[in-house]
Amino acid sequence: MNASATDFFGMPISGRYDDPLLEQLARDTFALFPHCCVCGQHIDAFEQADVRVHVQRVVHRGGCPGPRTIERIMPPERPGG
Numbered sequence: 302m303n304a305s306a307t308d309f310f311g312m313p314i315s316g317r318y319d320d321p322l323l324e325q326l327a328r329d330t331f332a333l334f335p336h337c338c339v340c341g342q343h344i345d346a347f348e349q350a351d352v353r354v355h356v357q358r359v360v361h362r363g364g365c366p367g368p369r370t371i372e373r374i375m376p377p378e379r380p381g382g
């Protein structure tokens with residue numbers, strides 16, 4: 302058994318799932334939405350994803366790796382136009 306960061310700190314890190322149901326939901330969410338909501342890149346593995354269950358968003362864990370090949374650029378939303 303590998304010691305996880307959660308074990309190291311002795312308590313769940315904010316935003317981490319410590320409930321089996323939440324982890325399953327996180328895995329299901331990642332299966333459905335394997336793309337990072339920040340940079341739009343595909344995340345290769347669940348272990349590399351930080352699933353925000355409560356807001357149903359998935360982003361790269363520990364920050365995005367930076368731009369690679371940009372397939373398409375979404376225009377930024379401009380509040381208040």
Ligand SMILES: [Zn+2]
Pocket residue numbers: 337338339340341342360361364365366
């Ligand atoms: Zn990202």
